[in-house]
Amino acid sequence: MRTPILKQGKLLIASVQDSMTDADLIQLRDDLVSGVRRHRSVGVIVDVTLLDVMDSFAARMLRSIAQMIKLLGAEAILVGIQPEVAFSMVQLGLTLEGTMTALDLEEGLAFFAAKEAAEAAGDDR
């Protein structure tokens, strides 16, 4: 199943579904990377609120998505990791090092809004 990606201004928002196969995750990576280029997006929010399991493959894939997007000059933030998924990740030993995370979509949007405001203020000087 293809992950729906919503374009909102300069952002892309991907809503990861509950059951993701490896192929779905690879598709998501490719769609986001090409989406950032096509829409000249400055930020990507990957919402994993619905994701029921984060195993080592999913973690590796999400981390690589964030790194690739950074290399394109945009920024990615992972939002909505459920408490039980976080618990399981810690037990498994997954860290998602170097990947930005936030509580939920609202916080993710606030992050980019604050960033844009800071940049706009900087331009005025």
Add this chain to the structure above:
Amino acid sequence: MTAEIVVPIRSDADILLARQRARALAQPLKFSTSELTLIATAISEMARNIVTYAGKGEVLLRLERRAARSGITIVARDSGPGIADIARAMEDGFSTSRGLGLGLPGSKRLMDEFDIVSAVGRGTTITMTKWER
């Protein structure tokens, strides 16, 4: 109580199926959402090892009862290449496939019981159990 389900593992879609079957099977047991997530994650890791290293195999799911406790046992088995050095494979961060090397040691931490039998050229069988609290 000997409900038993066998899920053949041949592709990444079967990994998902094994996880879903386990959740359904464990439904009547008194597992918390967190515990169900731990179990599903461990199944995911073991089923993926089958796909990555052996190409095909199976995951067997079984409800257990010992004394007054219920639990779920997961057997992941394949006739693949086997593991040459089990001690190293159980170390965090050791991988022969450019993975994170967390699958085996990590899954052991997720479950209550974890047993691994492997012979080079003959395959690997991993048996793990999670008990109700």
